[in-house]
Amino acid sequence: MRTALIALLVAVLLAAFPFVTGEYVLGLLTLAFYFAVFAMSWDLLFGFAGEVNFGPSFLTGIGAYAAGLLNHYAYWPIPACVAAGAVAAVLAGVVLAIPALKLRGPYFGLVTLVAVLMLQNIITLFAGVTGGEIGLDLPDVLSIDAATNYWIALGFMTISGAVLFGLSRSSAGLILQAAGQDAIEAAALGFNVAKHKLAAFCVSALFSGLSGAMLVFYMGTVSVGTVVDLAVGVQVIIATVLGGRRTILGAAIGAVFLIVAGELLRPLGQLSTFVVSGFALVVILFVPGGFLGAFGRRRA
DSSP, rough: OOHHHHHHHHHHHHHHHGSOOHHHHHHHHHHHHHHHHHHHHIIIIITTTOOOOOOHHHHHHHHHHHHHHHHHHHHOOHHHHHHHHHHHHHHHHHHHHHHHHHOOOHHHHHHHHHHHHHHHHHHHHHHHOOOTOOOOEEEESSSSSHHHHHHHHHHHHHHHHHHHHHHHTTTHHHHHHHHHHOHHHHHHHTTTTHHHHHHHHHHHHHHHHHHHHHHHHHEEEEEEEHHHHHHHHHHHHHHHHHOOOOHHHHHHHHHHHHHHHHTTTTGGGGGGHHHHHHHHHHHHHHHHTHHHHHHHHHHH
């Protein structure tokens, strides 16, 4: 309850940012909020179910391109496109998860990684429809006002975080955590491990697809480099580890930190990536619990 109240207070304080800062900072934070939802949805699968998804950008890419193609060619309204993107991500997640969850060890992660590479190739091969590496411009955007876009992203992140955090602390979340730590013992206690992991994958896919679709309508374009590239998935994984695995809210903190730090260090050029990566490596080696994990141990 204390964590939830602190998170709510932070969200209220963030809501006041448009009154005290400029469009540049608002745009940066808006992008960070969407990546925060990417990271939180990934943490549900990795932190609790114990399944390492090396291709989180597969689900966000499916949701983004499904929504973008419908808007570009069929001129569907944004709400319908976002809903369709979420449904497409869940369906793709089910198709991927049913065979992949039967695998053990690193093979699940390899399957998800191959899925991202296949999606990239499909987008490139059908460049006449998808726009290829250049991408597609969308006729509709969420808003042309920076403050409105900021509040939409903040509201989306807050609601998504509340749902995912509540789910992780529910009885289903505890069963999922037990299954992630020791699937054999959890099954021996009578829990349907496969069902709970599949449900976690679907929930992760739902929020990944929603965030991907929302992001492209904020940016006004959908492209491989924005939502499907392997670098996007790596950034999501690093953000979750930095913020704190198995915390949900820590993933959001890590995502915002990475986006803001990368922008602040941009004057360093290519060296900025080295600095951020080096800091992430130090945190992973010496503070494996991440930011929130370190805070929790200190309070204890």
